[in-house]
Amino acid sequence: MSHRDHVEIGKATNLHYGKRRHGSGGAVAPTYRTQSTYPAIKETRRPTSRPSSSRPPRRGGSAAIAVVALFVVVLFGAGIGGWYFFLRDIKLTVNGQDMTARINTPLANLLADNEYFGVQPGRLLSITGNVIDEQGGVLCTVTYNGENVAEQDFAGTLLKDGDEVAVGNGTDVEEPSHEEKAPLAPGVQKERGGAVQFVSQWGKAGKKTVRRGERSGETVDVEVVEPATDMIVSSINLEPAGGPYIALTFDDGPSKYTPEILRILKEKNAVATFFNLGSQASGNQDGCRAIVDAGCELASHTNAHQNLPTLDRDALRQEITSAADALEQASGVRPQMIRAPYGAFTEVEWARAGDIISTNVLWNIDTLDWERPGAAAITSAVLNGARNGSIVLMHDGGGNREQDIEALPGIIDGLRERGYTLVTVSELMRLDGRVPEEVIEGTVSLPEGTVIPEV
Numbered sequence: 001m002s003h004r005d006h007v008e009i010g011k012a013t014n015l016h017y018g019k020r021r022h023g024s025g026g027a028v029a030p031t032y033r034t035q036s037t038y039p040a041i042k043e044t045r046r047p048t049s050r051p052s053s054s055r056p057p058r059r060g061g062s063a064a065i066a067v068v069a070l071f072v073v074v075l076f077g078a079g080i081g082g083w084y085f086f087l088r089d090i091k092l093t094v095n096g097q098d099m100t101a102r103i104n105t106p107l108a109n110l111l112a113d114n115e116y117f118g119v120q121p122g123r124l125l126s127i128t129g130n131v132i133d134e135q136g137g138v139l140c141t142v143t144y145n146g147e148n149v150a151e152q153d154f155a156g157t158l159l160k161d162g163d164e165v166a167v168g169n170g171t172d173v174e175e176p177s178h179e180e181k182a183p184l185a186p187g188v189q190k191e192r193g194g195a196v197q198f199v200s201q202w203g204k205a206g207k208k209t210v211r212r213g214e215r216s217g218e219t220v221d222v223e224v225v226e227p228a229t230d231m232i233v234s235s236i237n238l239e240p241a242g243g244p245y246i247a248l249t250f251d252d253g254p255s256k257y258t259p260e261i262l263r264i265l266k267e268k269n270a271v272a273t274f275f276n277l278g279s280q281a282s283g284n285q286d287g288c289r290a291i292v293d294a295g296c297e298l299a300s301h302t303n304a305h306q307n308l309p310t311l312d313r314d315a316l317r318q319e320i321t322s323a324a325d326a327l328e329q330a331s332g333v334r335p336q337m338i339r340a341p342y343g344a345f346t347e348v349e350w351a352r353a354g355d356i357i358s359t360n361v362l363w364n365i366d367t368l369d370w371e372r373p374g375a376a377a378i379t380s381a382v383l384n385g386a387r388n389g390s391i392v393l394m395h396d397g398g399g400n401r402e403q404d405i406e407a408l409p410g411i412i413d414g415l416r417e418r419g420y421t422l423v424t425v426s427e428l429m430r431l432d433g434r435v436p437e438e439v440i441e442g443t444v445s446l447p448e449g450t451v452i453p454e455v
């Protein structure tokens with residue numbers, strides 16, 4: 001019995017000192033703590049170090065009862081205090097409704113246990129506003145006794161008696177993002193109103209700052225750091241020096257009419273430019289070769305006379321390269337000069353295929369020969385419309401071209417009477433002086449660092 005007392009009292013005392021010492025400062029040196037602890041143990045041991053038989057049993061028993069009673073009272077008090085501080089229920093209101101909860105319940109637990117009171121969570125949005133996660137935003141908005149509480153503070157907010165909590169729908173959150181540098185692609189600009197179109201400036205990339213979403217990878221432009229250099233397509237009407245000069249052109253061949261047109265040109269010692277279709281050249285290689293042999297200029301009208309702006313990038317390039325292949329195979333000449341069917345070649349086509357052509361050649365005089373208006377009407381359209389540098393549109397294929405053949409001798413004679421010299425389109429360009437030689441020669445290559453516009 002006395003041994004038990006000794007142990008319990010000694011233990012309790014020792015614990016008391018240990019706690020106090022610990023609580024009074026962790027910085028105290030271990031040697032000092034040891035010195036102050038030992039006397040306490042010695043003091044409590046001293047009375048019980050005597051033989052137990054030398055002490056009156058009744059005195060020792062009543063002291064023990066008193067200590068135990070005190071101990072029970074302390075424990076009971078601690079229990080009541082513990083209940084009051086840690087376990088009792090409190091009353092609070094949530095969205096105006098009375099509720100009870102255990103005191104010091106974290107706000108986060110109250111929300112989770114009540115399924116956020118049925119409110120709608122916010123969404124996680126990408127940097128461009130696309131929904132990444134329907135429930136990835138702020139779970140809910142909470143005011144606690146009139147103050148807004150941020151989501152990260154839900155766990156640390158402990159409920160007390162009389163609290164007023166309001167829970168509302170969550171709010172959308174944008175994904176995390178950061179700024180970074182990115183190349184700025186050039187654009188494409190095309191002048192209008194000219195019959196001869198060519199690239200006068202190739203595009204170069206600039207630099208920009210973008211903001212990139214870390215979940216989606218999407219970017220939004222922030223600012224231009226260094227402007228890009230746009231691709232520029234010039235569009236000019238030729239004004240050859242020392243004229244007047246003029247160029248006759250024939251489209252949609254070669255056909256059965258081509259040899260007769262070539263014969264007239266040879267007879268008149270004149271030249272013209274022929275924009276052949278690749279599909280026609282494949283089936284009439286002799287006609288295609290005869291154009292070159294006659295000293296005339298062979299150019300491309302693309303392969304199958306499609307409206308090029310309706311094609312995607314690959315089909316557009318295929319339409320141009322397959323025609324060049326066919327013309328080269330038939331004649332040995334691989335032209336970079338094209339005339340787009342219907343003249344249709346926009347900024348988009350230039351961006352997509354400007355690197356595989358040198359020039360797109362339109363016309364200044366449309367004879368409307370395909371309407372078969374009669375040889376006289378075709379002739380007067382040319383003679384009345386002729387200016388120095390004019391390019392004349394006629395056809396040697398695509399239909400009945402007897403009126404063109406009938407009109408051609410008079411057109412040549414009439415132009416010469418007015419002082420014109422008939423030349424090819426390339427010669428007309430060279431005489432103008434503004435068209436780069438590589439465009440005329442059909443040897444265009446991209447300067448280093450060129451960036452093709454994205455269209």
Ligand SMILES: [Zn+2]
Nearest residue numbers: 251252341342
């Ligand atoms: Zn055509």
